[in-house]
Each structure stands twice: as C-alpha cells, then as structure tokens.
Amino acid sequence: MNREDAPTTGMIDLHCHLPFGVSDGPECVDDSRRMLKCAAESGVTHMTAVAHYGHYFPEVCRAVEELRADAEKLGVTLHPAFEYDYLHLESMNLEELRFIGPKSRYILLDFNRERIPYAAPMRLFELAEQDVGIIIVHPEKLFGRSALPLLKQFAEGSIALQINAMSLLPESPSHVRKMARTLLDKGLVHAVASDAHRPAGHRRYVMREAREIVSAAYGDALAAQLFEVNPARMLENLPPLDAPEFPNWLERLRRRWTGR
Numbered sequence: 001m002n003r004e005d006a007p008t009t010g011m012i013d014l015h016c017h018l019p020f021g022v023s024d025g026p027e028c029v030d031d032s033r034r035m036l037k038c039a040a041e042s043g044v045t046h047m048t049a050v051a052h053y054g055h056y057f058p059e060v061c062r063a064v065e066e067l068r069a070d071a072e073k074l075g076v077t078l079h080p081a082f083e084y085d086y087l088h089l090e091s092m093n094l095e096e097l098r099f100i101g102p103k104s105r106y107i108l109l110d111f112n113r114e115r116i117p118y119a120a121p122m123r124l125f126e127l128a129e130q131d132v133g134i135i136i137v138h139p140e141k142l143f144g145r146s147a148l149p150l151l152k153q154f155a156e157g158s159i160a161l162q163i164n165a166m167s168l169l170p171e172s173p174s175h176v177r178k179m180a181r182t183l184l185d186k187g188l189v190h191a192v193a194s195d196a197h198r199p200a201g202h203r204r205y206v207m208r209e210a211r212e213i214v215s216a217a218y219g220d221a222l223a224a225q226l227f228e229v230n231p232a233r234m235l236e237n238l239p240p241l242d243a244p245e246f247p248n249w250l251e252r253l254r255r256r257w258t259g260r
C-alpha cells in the first residue's frame with residue numbers, strides 16, 4: 001500500500017505551509033523539520049503541505065519529498081497541494097487543481113479580500129456541480145459579522161469552512177478571535193487547520209493548544225469532529241458533518257420570547 005493511501009487516524013491538518021523555499025513558507029529545511037516535529041507532538045498523523053498557488057508545483061513536491069522520510073519516522077503522512085486565491089478559480093483549468101489528498105476532490109480556497117465577491121456563490125456552486133469540493137480557509141480573519149448570512153448559505157450548500165488554530169488563541173487579534181468563536185457558536189465550522197508558516201512566532205504550529213480550547217469550550221465530541229473526523233472525511237472525499245449550534249444567552253432569551 002502506498003504510504004499516502006494508508007488509513008488516517010489522529011489529528012489531521014489540511015492546511016500547513018510546510019514546504020520550504022516556496023511562496024511564503026519556511027525558509028529552510030530545518031524550519032520545516034521543526035514544524036513537522038511540533039505537528040507530530042500535537043498528535044497529527046496527516047498533513048496537507050501547501051504553498052500559495054503559483055507556477056512552482058514541482059518545487060512544492062520536491063520539498064515534500066525531502067521531508068517525507070522525516071515525516072514517516074514521526075508518523076505523519078504528507079500530501080502536497082496548493083491554497084488557491086478566489087481569483088485563480090475564475091480562470092482555472094479543473095484538470096490542474098491540486099486537491100488536499102490523493103482520494104479527495106476538495107481544494108483550499110482563500111478569498112484574500114474583506115468582502116465576498118458578488119459572483120462567488122454562483123462560481124462556487126458551479127464548481128460543486130463539477131464535483132469539486134470547496135474548503136473556504138480562515139473566514140474569521142477576513143470577514144466580519146455582515147458576512148455571516150452568506151457563510152451560512154455556503155455551509156448549508158455543502159461548502160466547508162475551515163478556521164485557523166491560531167485564531168482561537170488569546171494572542172490573536174480580538175476581532176479575529178471573536179469571529180472564530182461566533183462561527184463556532186453558530187455551528188458554521190467544519191474543520192480547524194494550522195495554516196502554520198513558521199516554526200516560531202504568530203504563524204507557528206498551535207493545533208494542540210487550539211484543540212484544547214475547543215474541547216474546553218464546546219466539548220470533546222466537537223473537538224474530535226473538527227480536528228479529526230471531518231478532515232478525515234474530506235480526505236476520503238466525503239462531505240463533512242455539520243456542527244451543532246451553541247446559542248449564547250442573548251440568543252437563547254430571544255428565541256424564548258419570539259418562539260423562533
């Protein structure tokens with residue numbers, strides 16, 4: 001059995017900028033190795049190793065192959081892929097897409113702007129009809145509450161939302177942290193991923209810390225769903241499970257009074 005086809009257990013990171021010397025990832029192989037070690041210590045068993053989309057996929061694969069032996073010793077399976085900017089999808093040839101895993105047809109999509117483009121819902125649902133699964137990455141870093149109705153529409157239309165592990169930590173900006181918690185409260189998060197770029201600093205590897213925060217605030221069942229079950233399902237090209245809502249006290253009061 002190819003190592004990449006091996007069944008996955010444990011935590012799964014679908015979005016980590018592990019490949020060194022490409023795009024804005026780590027500068028050298030040693031930095032990538034330190035990130036891998038953190039991932040393994042967090043209990044990660046699969047990592048989708050990405051760079052931002054560009055004409056350098058061979059370099060991404062070369063970096064991943066150089067790290068593969070170290071990763072295997074640590075019990076981590078690597079798969080090279082891209083993180084796409086929404087604009088790339090406007091003109092992208094579907095044959096060229098780099099998916100999150102060998103059996104998956106899900107891709108990572110960064111809107112990379114503060115507003116969701118008007119044409120985006122149509123384009124994303126069009127891709128879904130062509131059997132391309134979409135994972136919208138870190139909406140909590142880009143958007144405010146005004147985007148919630150559209151994000152809800154995406155989530156209900158089988159488009160997955162992934163928040164960053166770092167967005168849950170106290171050191172992230174308060175508006176990002178609040179939006180991450182709002183998305184979790186509303187049951188709109190399908191997966192948490194590292195989006196780590198460096199072995200240290202604010203883009204470091206914090207999956208273990210983030211899982212502990214989710215588990216303490218929402219319970220271990222949801223933590224398992226967001227860090228293990230749903231990422232594993234998307235690797236198998238299955239739709240992620242929906243999360244339950246956790247209405248705050250104000251929302252619970254409003255529902256009691258309005259009966260809705």
Ligand SMILES: [Fe+2]
Nearest residue numbers: 015017083195
């Ligand atoms: Fe990223």
